[in-house]
Amino acid sequence: MSNQRNTHGMRAVILPLLVATCLVACEDSVEGQAAPPPQEVGVVHLKTQPVPVVATLPGRTRAYKVSQVRPQITGIIQERLFEEGAQVDAGQVLYTIDAAPYEAAHASASASLARAEATRDSAAVLAKRYAGLAKIEAVSQQENDDAQVALKEAEAAVAEARAAVTSARINLDYTHIEAPIAGKVATSEFTPGALVTRDQASPLTTVRQLDPIYVDITQPSRDLLELRRRFSAAADPDQRTVDVVLHLEDGSVYDHAGRLSFRGVAVEESTGTVKLRAIFPNPDQVLLPGMYVKAVLEQAVDDEGLLVPQQSITRDARGQASALVVKADNTVERRDVVTERAVRNHWVVTSGLSAGDRVIVDGLQRARPGPTVNPVRVDVEQTAMAVE
Structure with missing residues (x-):
């Protein structure tokens, strides 16, 4: 019995000691885990800078020059001297018209001119003779006057006959129908053997110059007004040379930059838009008239723009954009932001952030709102490459 009492007594002393020891060990373990080192995050310091204000507008391509080829005389087409869709030069013969009737008319006019010149020469000799005889009163003054009038009439007949020859020569030249401009020739609407008439409504074919090429753009007038209000202190955008970048129908970017060459001076009442026109080089003739494109053009410069790296902006299920910002005490804060557009690998942020903010x-993936972090300044370009 005495041994059992001793055993129970020892248990009563040892057990509390073991419990106390375990509690101390647990507290030490908890205290060691409660203060881990702050997570290291890369941040950029935001600052304002000049940012181009661009607009993406719909447009259609238009040929730089368009010429509808029509006959200027009536006749039968003898030959078509071009390949449809080929490049032609200005002055290149496209069609020939039966020249026989016009050759005959030219020959007749030439003969009439020769006859008129012979009559004039005879009248000139007679007028000279009568002028001399009138001085010695060998002929009457009336006879002399008639001879001088006959000479003038003969000279007028020569001029008329010469004009008829010129007209006949022009009509004969019109039997060769030439390309008025250099460019791509369309399909031929008439074949050899067809009768064509002067000033007919239907063109024989159409020639379009495609290099350079126009792009007609429409801009809502309200956007133009907003632009002027936003940058009222800046130079008039109408006086600036504006570069234009073109996005094609398949989403690719056109290789050559263009420039704005015309800004409309009135608003179209039916659509409420202002017409803009840009001109682009088109050496490879990738652009064809009538193509739908999107034109991206710089309209002004925001001197206080704020660019934020795209990898720092996240969006929730509703599409709300946000960024994680390191505050002055190195704690993390989530801020909702408004992004306007992308500029290369940055977003233009108009609300939610300001110059001097440190954005993660x-x-x-390691940062969350609330805890303290160890911010390290990083190079944006290197970070972007790492993310990619």
Whole structure:
């Protein structure tokens, strides 16, 4: 019995000691885990800078020059001297018209001119003789006057006959129908053997100059007014040379930049838009008239623009954009932001952030609002390459 009492007594002393020891060990373990080192995150320091204000507008391509080829005389087409869709030069013969009747008319006019010149020469000799005889009163003054009038009439007949020869020569030249401009020739609407008439409504074919090429753009007048209000202190955008970048129907970017060459001076009442026209080089003739394109043009410069790296902006299920910002005490804060558009690998942010903010761009998966972090300044370009 005495041994059992001793055993129970020892248990009563040892057990509390073991419990106390375990509690102390647990507290030490908890205290060691409660203060881990702050997570390291990469941040960029935002600053304002000049940012181009661009607009993406719909447009249609238009040929730089368009010429509808029509006959200027009546006749039968003898030959078509071009390949449809080929490049032709200005002055290149496209069609020939039966020239026989016009050759005959030219020959007749030439003969009439020769006859008129012979009559004039005879009248000139007679007028000279009568002028001399009138001085010695060998002929009457009336006879002399008649001879001088006959000479003038003969000279007028020569001029008339010469004009008829010129007209006949022009009509004969019109039997060769030439391309008025250089460019791509369309399909031929008439074949050899067809009768064509002067000033007919239907063109024989059409020639379009495609290099350079126009792009007609429409801009809502309200956007133009907003632009002027936003940058009222800046230079008049109408006086600036504006570069234009073109996005094609398949989404690709056209290789050559263009420039704005015309801005409309009136608003179209039916659509409420202003017409713009840009001109683009088109050496490979990738652009064809009538293509739908999107034109991206710089309209002004925002001197206080705020660019934020795209990898720092996240969106929730509703599409709300947000960024994680490191505050002055190195704690993390989530801010809702408004993005206007992309500029290369940055977003233009118009609300939610300001110059001087430290935005997390690296380590977003480790950061969350509330805890303290160790912000490290990083190079945006290197970070973007790492993300890619």
